[in-house]
Each structure stands twice: as C-alpha cells, then as structure tokens.
Amino acid sequence: MLRKKTDLDRMRDELRDLYKKETARILVCAGTGCVANGSLQVFKALQDELEKHGVFITLELLAGEKKPGVTAVKSGCHGFCEMGPLVRLEPSGVLYIKVKPEDAPEIVEALVSGGPPVERLLYHHPVTGEVFAEEEAIPFYKNQQRNALANCGSIDPEEIREYIARDGYQALAKVLTELKPEDVCREITASGLRGRGGGGFPTGLKWDLTRKAKSDKKYVICNGDEGDPGAFMDRSVMEGDPHKILEGMAIAGYAVGADEGYIYVRAEYPLAVERLKKAVQAAEDYGLLGKNILGSGFDFQIKIKEGAGAFVCGEETALIASIEGKRGMPRPKPPFPSDSGLWGKPTLINNVETFANIPRIITNGAAWFRKAGTEKSPGTKTFALTGQVVNTGLIEVPMGVTVREVVYGIGGGIRGGKKFKAVQIGGPSGGCLTEEHLDLPLDFDSLLSAGAMVGSGGLVVMDEDTCMVEVARFFMGFTQNESCGKCVPCREGTKRMLEILQRAVDGEGRVEDLEVLEELALAVKDGSLCGLGKTAPNPVLTMLQYFRDEYLAHIAEKRCPAGVCQALAAYAVIAEKCKGCGRCKKVCPVEAISGEVRKPFTIDPEKCIKCGACVDVCAFKAIARGGK
Amino acid sequence: MGEVMQLKTGSEGIGVAGRRFTKVNEIIERHGRTPSALIPILQEVQEEYRYLPEEILTYIAVAMGLNPANVYGVATFYSQFSLAPKGKYVIRICDGTACHVRGSEKIKTALWEKLGLSDERKTTDDLRFTVETVSCLGACGLAPVVMINDRVYGQVTPEGINEIIDQIIAEEEGEKNAPEEN
Amino acid sequence: MNAAERNNFVLIDQQRIEVNGEKSILELARKAGIDIPTFCYHSELSLYGACRMCVVEIEGRGVVTSCSTPPVPGMKILTNSPRVQRVRRTVLELLLANHDRDCTTCDKNGRCKLQELADRFGVRKIRFGERDEKLPLDESAPVVRDPNKCILCGDCVRMCEEVQGIGVLDFVNRGSRVMVAPAFNKKLQDVECVNCGQCSAVCPTGALVVKSEIDKAWAALHDEEKLVVAQVAPAVRVALGEEFGLPPGEIVTGKVVAALKRLGFDKVFDTCMAADLTVMEETAEFLNRIKKGENLPQFTSCCPAWVKYAEHNAADLLKNLSTCRSPQQIFGSVVKRHWAKKLGKKPEEVFVISIMPCSAKKFEAARPEFSVNGVRDVDLVLTTQELARMIRESGLLFDQLEVEAFDMPFGLTTGAGVIFGATGGVAEAVLRTAHSLLTCKPADEYANDGLFNFETVRGFEGLKEAVLEVDGLEVKVAVVHGLGNAKRLLAEVKEGKANYHLIEVMACPGGCVGGAGQPVATGGEAKKKRAQGLYSADKLSQLRKAHDNPAVARLYEQWLKKPNSSEAHKTLHTSYQMRGRITGEEITLLTSKQENKINLAVCVGTCCYLKGSYDTLKKLMEKAESEGVGDRINLHATFCLENCEKGGPSVRVDDTVVSGVTPDKVESFFTENILGKLKIPAESQ
C-alpha cells in the first residue's frame, strides 16, 4: 500500500536498483498476434533454456538473492505482428522475428555467451537483404516516434512494478499533490491534445466542460470499443500498457471531479479485458486506485465493461446506453455527455489513446507535447497500417507526416512491386486518398479537407488490383450491417446505397443509379442521427470523386477495370504471355479452354462460367480477367 | 451447489440442466439485479448454455424485474448473442478491411463448402461447427485472421483452414472413443 | 429596443422570432406559424429523434433535427432550404420504399401521417427496391399489428413503456432488420398487453390500429330477427363531432342518437344510466368495506385495461378491486337479463352494440364471464371512429342531423354518469353518492356551488387526491390515469407508503376522453376540451347524483331490491382471474424415465421469485438427492402457477398446487407431499 507520494518515489527507486541487477532481459511478445503465432510456447522454451543455463531469475529472486541473472517476461504488442512471434533482448535492443520454440537454445546460448546475435532470426530487408539487429534500427521503426506506445513491447503489462519503475503513476502523484483540477484542465488545453477516438475534439475543453458541470456524481469513461475494422491500436495499448490508461483516467477523474470510471472494451478483445482487470486489481492493491489515493483524499475506482458486439457502441451515447444495460442506440445531442451522460450524470468520455497521452503531458508539460506534430494537431498518433504494403503493423508517428512517408518509408512500399492505387483512411467512415494525396500531411484538418478523416487511425493500403467500387460496396456492407437501425436515413439509406453498389458489382448497374446514389449519399450524410450514418457515405463520396470513371465503367460499360468483380470479369488468355502449358485447360470445370501444347491457348467466353480457377493455376500470369 | 451435480438421475445429461439453472441464478446474484447488469448476465449465461434459450431469457426478465420484451430487444441487438444453439466450435472469420483485402472471402467460401454451410445456415446439423463472419478481430497484422473458439489463427489460407478443420474432426473422433471425462 | 432584448431573438426563415423558454426549435417554429413535419415527436413522450423529418438548417451548424435542438438566441434557421428538402424527401422516399403501400385498403387511409406527408412533400416516385418480405399480421388482440407498415418511429414503444409503464413492445434486431414487436415475436394476446390501444393512438401509420368490426355491426343491423340496441358511452358524445369537423369537446349527444337511429338501431340507450348503477353498487361496496375495514383501498374496476393490468401485475391486490362490473357490462346485463325478459324476448334475440372510446372494451365484452350459455351480454363493441365511419358510409350529413333524445327507460341519466368519461369522474360520482347517503348534510366545503363538485379530482395531473369526512372518518381518495402513474401508486400501496381508501384508475391518460378509439387527436389539448365538455354536460344536468336517477331507482324496485343484493351480485358483479405475468416454456431440470414418478413444478414467476422460490427449488433438488429419489421426479421451473395471491412460492405436485413453500418449509413439504406420494417413508433409506 502506497500512502503518499514519497512512498511511490521510494518504491520506484528501489525497483530501479533491483532492475539494475538484471544482466539481460528477454521480452517475448504476448500480444494477440504473436500468441496466435505460438509465442507462448516460445516463452516457455526460452524460460526452460535459461534455467538449464542456470541464469534464469525473476523479480522476486532479484529482491531476495542479490545474484544477477536474466529475466524473461511477456510483453505487449510491438506492432510488427506479421513478423511474430517477436523476441526482444535488453539492454541490447536486439529483435528476433518469427521465432520458434526450437530456436530457444541458440538464442540463449548467444545471449549467455555474449556472442553475436543469431543472424538468421534477425530482420532482413526484403529488397536489399540488409540485416538489422536492433529493433529501433529497422526501417519500420526508424521513422516512428513512440509515445502512447512507448511501453508497448518493452514492459511486462501484467507487472505494475515495471510500470512504476518507469515513472508510472508519477503524473497522477504530481496532479494530486501539486495541481488543482482547473490547473490540470489548463495544462491539457495548453497541450492542444485532440481526441484520438476519431473526432479530434479538443480534450482540454471537454475536460473543462465536464469539470464545470454541477453534479453530486460524475463519471469518466474510457472508450475501448475500437470497432473500426483494420484498426488495433487501442487494443495494443490496453494489452501492452494498461496502467497508463488507468493513470490517465485517474488524472481525468481528479480534473473533472469524478470518483468512478468505466472502461468499455469490445467483446472481441478478451486478452485486453484480462490485462485491464489485472491492472485494476494491482493498482488497487498498491493504493493507486480506490479510496484516498496517495493520501490525497481523492477516491477513484475503475470498472471494466465488456461490449457485446456492436460497432455503433463506439459512439458515445450508444456506449452509455450499453453500459446502462440497454440496446446500444445513440440519442440526439445536445445534451452532451459532459452535461448528461451515464445515468444522466455529467460524464467525460475519451478514447484509450487519448488517455494514454495524458501521463506524459502532465510529467513533461504541454510544451513538450507540442514539439511533435503540427500547430493544430500536436503530438503523435498511432495508425494501423494494413493492406498491400510490405510492412504491416501498428505505428506511431508525429501528426503531419505525409502519406508517402508512412506508405513508402515505414510501410516499405507496395507488395510485390505493384502500383499504389489508394489508401483508405479512417475506416468505414473515412475516405480514400489517391496518388495525388501522397504528400498530404496526416492531421485532423488536412484529412477532413480531402474528404477523409483520421478516424481511429486505420490505414489500408490498396494496390492496382483493387476495385474501388468493390471497396465502396464492402464498406457500405459494413456500415449497413452495423447501423443500429434507429434513424431512417442510415437504416434505410445505407441499405439502398448498398443495393445500388451491389448492382454495380454484380454487373446490373444502371446509368441512372449514379445520380440516385449521389443524392442519397448527401441526404444520409446530412440527415443521420449519429456519426455512423453521417460518415457512412464517405467512402462512396470519395469513390465518386476520385474514381468516378471506375464506377462508370462498371455501370455503363459493364466492365471492372481492376478485374475484381467476378460478374464483370471476362477471362482471356494473353497470347504473348502464354507458354501453352495446358494447366489451365485441366482445371477448367466446363472445358472452356482449348489449345495445343506450347501454343497460346484460348478461352471460349460463351462457355466460361467465370469461376477463376484458370487464373489461379497459371504460373505465367497469362490469363487476365479485366475484360474488354 | 456441488452436490446437485452428482444427482443420480437415472438418465444421462439430466443433471446438467439443473446444474446450469443453478448457474444462471448464481450469475444473476453475483451481478445483482440492476438493469445495467443485464448485458454481463446475458454474456455469462450464454457462455454456460452456448446460446440464450427463450425460457432462460424469460427467467432473467422475471428475476431482474424487466419486461421480457426489453430483454429480448437487448439480446437481439448485440451480435454476440445468439438465440439459436451454436456449435461446439465457433469459427469466426474476420471480414474486416485488412482481412478482406487479403482474401477473407475465399476462406469463407472454402469453409462453407467444407461444412455444407451458407449465409443462412450457420451451424452444422450435428452442432459441431458454427461459421460466422466478424469485422476485425484486432489482429489485422496477421490478416486474414480466423478465430476458432478462443484461439486466433493468422495468415490463413483456404487450404490451411481445411487442414485445421480436419484436425479438429480427427481429434473429436479420437475423443469419442476415449472414455468420457465427466 | 435594448441589447438584451435583441439578444433574445432567432431568425427563422428571415422572420425574427422571440425565444420564450421554448425547449426546441420545433416548438418555436410552430409558434411562428411554420408546421415542421414530424413522425417521432410527441410532447407527452420522451425525445427520440429518429425520423429526421423535422430537420432544419442552421447557419454554421448544418442540418439538425428541430425537435431535439434548443433554440439559441442569434441562430439563423432555415426550415425549407434545399438541403432540408433533400433530407425530408429522401426520408419519405426511403420509408415508402420499405412500406407495404396499399393505401386504398388500409385502415389508416385518409388519417395516416405517412400518407399525408408523402403528399405534402410531393413524393411521386420511388427509385428503390421494394420491401423484402411480407410479415404476418397479428390480429389476435383488439389492437392489430401490421409490421409491414411500421416506420419504426418508436412512438408506440415509448407510449407503452413510459406512459403505460408496461413495455410490451420493444425494438428487435438491429439495422435494416429492426422491427417493433412483443417479446419473442409473440402475439399481443399472449403477452401482458392490456389492450388499452394507446400505442395505436400515437402510431402515425396503419401499423397499429384498433380492430374494426363494422361488418359485424352491419350484419346485425340488417338482420330482421334481431332487436339491435345501442349504448353510448359518455366519452363518445364529446369527441365524435371532431370526425365531422366540429371542435373537440362539443357535445353532440342528440346527433349521435339521431345518427344511430338512422343507421337502423332499434333502441338507443345511454351507458351513463349503467354508470349510475355502477355508482350505486360501488358505493355500497365501498361503504361496506369501510365499515368492516377490509380490502382497502378499494380500486375502481370500470376500465378493462386497468383490470387486466391488475390481473397481470397485482395478483395480491385483486381482492381490493371493486367487484362491480363496468358500466358497459352492467348495461349488457340489465338489457339482456331484465329488459329483454320484460319484452318477452330471449337474450339471443337482442343484439347489444356499445359505442365506446376504446379497444379494451372490445376485449372486455369478449371475456367469457360476461357470456351466459354462449350468449354475450354485449355482443359487439364499436369505437367512436368506427361509428364515424359507418355514418360516413351511410352518407349521413352529421352536422345536419336533427337532434334526438335517448330512448326510455335507459335514457335517463345524471351528471354523475356523464363524468365517468373523464379521469376523476368515477371517484367524484362515488363521492357524491357516498357523501349524501351517509352524512345527509350539505357538504359545504365541496358544495361551493351547491353542486357537489369535487374539483380536486378533476384535471390532468398524474395523481389527484381528495379527502372527505364520512361519518366522522377521514376518507382519502386518489385518482390516477395512465397506467404508468397507476404502477407507481401500486408500488407505494404495496410498500404501505400510500394510505388511501378509494383509488380510481383509468388506463388512458385523461381517462376515456383519451381512449384509443376516439378520433385521432394531436397533442393533449383535444382531450382537455373533451373533458370540459363532459363537465359542462354535468353542470347542465338536472340530476347530478347517481342515486337520484329514477331509472336506477326503478331497477332496484322491480328487480335488484337493493345495492349489493344477491341478484345484484349475480348480474352486476364479477370476479377476476390471475394472469401469469409472463408466458414462457417451462424449464426442465430433471426428467424421470421411471413409471412411478412425481411431476413437480416450482413457480419462478415474479411473485414467487421475490418470495424466494429459487431457494425452494434449490433445496428441493438437494433434498431429492439426499433422499435418493432424484430419478423419480420430473422437475420443472415454471412461470406463474396463477396462485400468486395465496402467497408464494407455489409448487405444483402432479395436479395440486401448494402455496407458501418457502425455503424453510421444504423439509416438511418434501416429507409430506413427495415421499408420502412415492410411498417411501422418510426413514427408509
């Protein structure tokens, strides 16, 4: 039990001394991605191996024995999940990728003997072949600036003492002992931090509004619903550095005058729920949550609420309804949650990443925070980089870096040497950016002006083989499926928009659809009740703006230029590429292919049922489906 | 309530219902009967029964003093809840953006074909497998992703998923011949 | 004009409008003479904001819904900008695309808001697909539900939940698959719906309507063999005129009688006469209870929706309901059992049609206890709206009809019977009679106009109270309307927090003037006017107390002898039935395959649950095991054995229901009722 700030300081110093006795530490990523790839087995193997060498030691042993040794801990996600399971060594910073349990002896041997790292397990640049030993040197990491994600991958999220040793809860202690609530709000306002949940609302302003609301009871809610497909930054923070969120929330509680907080985590994140629960328990045990925190008289408790599978519950009023045990349907605002939120009481809602930024702003000051990012969008932002880029994963960069830097710098360019076509940003409510936007800075306002939005930060890169009409249909399918069904424009409008896009993809589009689609999109955008409906038409609108030709090709010429839409596909052998091997002929289920060996084959379009089997087997990419 | 489990009921599987009902009550008591406890209660009950039977929903409504229509409304709103029994293995194919652009559709088709399922028919007759799509499991780095019960599989291919299913079936068959655990 | 004043204005379509505490732009615009279209806004329901018809454009803020946005001084509002028009037309087009558009044969044709707005906004073409599937109608109850016409405005959901406190209807599913339905898509007759019809009263479309039985009425009227008798409820006479363009509250009694005669009714009587009889019976019952000090508070029983509500939710208080039938049923009884006999006719030769304000009356008339040998006391119930339709069908020009008087002998009424149609009326009528029967002295306090007005029970407050002295005893009276208010009061009564002697409950807000069969009224104003109409009719009556009604006196003389006599009990009183609050499948817990077994069901319905039936169940299971008879018992958990008033938990053993099996009594219960039956002495294990 820590009873005052000096207790916390003393504990931190003691822990630091203890950690100094670690000769080395092995961090095995235990994020969802790496676990899926078998990292827990790797961890076990490494632990056994260390024991075999007699160097394995734990924090408890360190405290007791004074004998140095190597610790092994499970960390949160490093963001480079595709390369998992990842194993990081400290203090050297060496990163091993795609580690298997069998690799454990070699790794430990190299570590204990002090020899060079195991080269075959290091990251090799896919193009240049250059080998990188240290994590921070890898191009994927080099241009990143990790703040919210700072501890993710380098501490054991289930061990509160690691967090404390790294100055954890110092910001809370500072706030409780040195600052008045209004000072806290002022500091956050000065930092210019804007909500990372998508809207970019100034966080300090929101805090101050909630602080000023008069009520006997207030709440703080952390929005961990993260429903945007293709986004997983909040998950990584919740799983990899849960105490930072708790600390951020407690500071917020103090600033707005709330004594109770909720973290709403989506149901698909069981590991996050588990880690958060453990973290809350540990923080309570240490007296960092609960009654009379650090002797300040400030009480704050946190409860974890699991979602039940509804994207719309990320919307704040729907989220509140869901916590209250109701159907997660948004309600009109005003009143805003800062006036009337959970159970009608003033409620502060912020996103996970927003809270994760708080402790450092308090510790290092608003000016420090403003050093990164742009004037109007200061700080760093996490993005989930996915799709057809070489390096996919979770990244954190200063706001204002360009799309190009992300896609080509960190992302390493397009896979398979294909051409860049577009990047969908902001998930299903965002929009597509094209070649011409490659130098657009990634910040709240620039993106809005281009018809997209930061949203939660999903960045899906698409190459030339992507059909933008199909993509628009896909997103519309998502929003239509996730609409709560309350208001007419969204419930009925998205259904009809989907109907129209489906027709286009199915080759049944009509020319007059274009006008209807556009009109509908604008009415749904203006008329919907909540953000889901208001933004649902964005992908369609940007598709119509930037890829109008492609849509017209679908409805007027019945042609899918990218060759994706099955119904519109017209399979043909490209004579110049065909080697006449005959494999395609063998797989064709309807005998539509004919030809003589070593001569170009041909496809009879009358017989072809567009199954696509021939394309998949042709080793020479000699069959095109792009049609006419 | 451990004792009830050993009810000598004469025919097998009978004690199970009683035990589950006991569990439902335990769950309700643990969460309390405020309306905000409804969703966590439904979640836990579903874990117990694998779905939400009508009688149990009605019972929960009674115990919590809610109208069954409200409980039904909540149960049909959230996609996590199922009012029809699900299979022993719930296979969730991610069709989030990252997975979609990396071919999740093909995995779904392969699975449907293998198990004889479709958009309308989500569960096999023997109640062994349920196939659902979800939007994003948060492991986008490993796209395309499939989750079977609590286990996540990354970078799945149509062939790969078939192998996994075969493996499960093989294990199941093996288990059948082995002595029953409980 | 000073700055402060200037600051209190907004611009609506360039018009300067002063903000004066209006909560929404919608309200303010109406003040400015602009009727913004709405589907989901109702002043008496909570704000929902779903239909998006009420959008307006605010400079600098874009398009917002006017029902949910408060006006802020300085706002520049456009109510009909191109963006606003686009949203409204799109909403209508989208709604219509998904709508079963068979207007010509729709019950709501001509009174439908969707139809009206589609016309008003000139939607002439629907460019999208049709509704995917046609769902079945639910015609099981007097309120007919057609999901294919629902626009999901949620008005009914909020009405049933917020105003009526029941919550029979809720949203189901999500996204474009959303529906409004009872739990598990059951039929209305299978859930706790009390048939008040208030949901249909707010439904803007034909998705919820009161069942029409006009055809049956015509058939009876055209049947030469039948003597067709009408009774007209008090609330009808102040509302029917609205259907023909007259203002709400205008008393059209004489025209109603004339119209009914022209439609072919042989006799047209007044339900108010029966109401007077109700007052006599109910007052006698009340004074008797007061004397004995039992079954108090006494609840009125003339609203069938309230009666059904009590049957579902207040099993333990059913004995407190007055056993008096409602005026409608008393009338049926009097006509079929007394009047017909005097005419030398059999009950089946007389066909009684009542003209009533609501759907619940249809349900009431069909209750089996109000039939004798398969002949109903009231054969058919028509609503005010149905009557209006028949009048239109027959081509009568209502406003030109010459007024006519009710037929005798049941056309003689008092003001007491007339005010039954408004909330507080029944209580006031009973008070008038109780007061003068007992004290027989001018009640100066109440008789400020010498007319026995009990003003405090009038009006539209949710809960109204009156206290009067009867024989030295302070009698406390409460009046509630809207079942939500009744629910709150019931809870207080059950907790012993509310001490009343007499409680009047009317299911509809405002009482029968606000019944669901009345002409569609916008807002609460019409109801208030109708109530005023009733009170002025009362004021104009020569007789104002039920016991002064000579027709009533004659009935007692010739037939009933005195109030609460045995004849009166047989024909004018009734009894109530417990209704399982919930219907649900039983939960099977143990099944026995043995021949010689016992079927055991433990009630886990609300009453029993609250009394610990779950622990009873648990103990029974334990006991079965420890006695080694688990395999000889079929054990179920069931929802309400309809034995709630005896004090739960109730347990059914084969065919008998044992009540009061609290957890501590399981031991003895088991030994007596189970081991005994299984013929295993308790010791022999």
Ligand SMILES: Cc1cc2nc3c(=O)[nH]c(=O)nc-3n(C[C@H](O)[C@H](O)[C@H](O)COP(=O)(O)O)c2cc1C
């Ligand atoms: C449909 C919809 C989904 C949303 N989903 C999320 C989400 O998953 N996570 C989140 O933090 N905010 C989400 N938001 C935004 C929240 O409503 C809210 O603005 C945010 O949590 C506020 O936090 P911030 O100010 O820290 O950004 C969503 C909004 C909408 C309209």
Ligand code: SF4
């Ligand atoms: S916009 Fe969509 S999600 Fe939002 S309230 Fe309307 S229907 Fe629901």
Ligand code: SF4
């Ligand atoms: S697409 Fe299918 S049917 Fe057509 S040619 Fe290729 S293999 Fe044959």
Ligand code: SF4
């Ligand atoms: S598989 Fe390719 S290369 Fe071989 S015959 Fe067919 S088209 Fe030509």
Ligand code: SF4
């Ligand atoms: S509900 Fe209205 S719009 Fe629909 S069919 Fe009936 S009258 Fe026509």
Ligand code: SF4
């Ligand atoms: S309004 Fe039009 S559709 Fe309706 S009945 Fe008349 S002509 Fe026919």
Ligand code: SF4
């Ligand atoms: S009739 Fe009354 S009780 Fe029945 S659903 Fe409608 S409002 Fe509810």
Ligand code: SF4
């Ligand atoms: S039934 Fe009527 S009132 Fe209820 S939601 Fe549908 S349209 Fe609205």
Ligand code: SF4
């Ligand atoms: S208050 Fe009157 S109109 Fe309403 S349900 Fe009761 S009897 Fe019918």
Ligand code: FES
């Ligand atoms: S889970 Fe290991 S790097 Fe993301």
Ligand code: FES
């Ligand atoms: S999109 Fe499939 S896991 Fe995120």
Ligand code: FES
């Ligand atoms: S009336 Fe305002 S949204 Fe329906």
Ligand code: FES
């Ligand atoms: S609840 Fe009605 S008898 Fe048990």
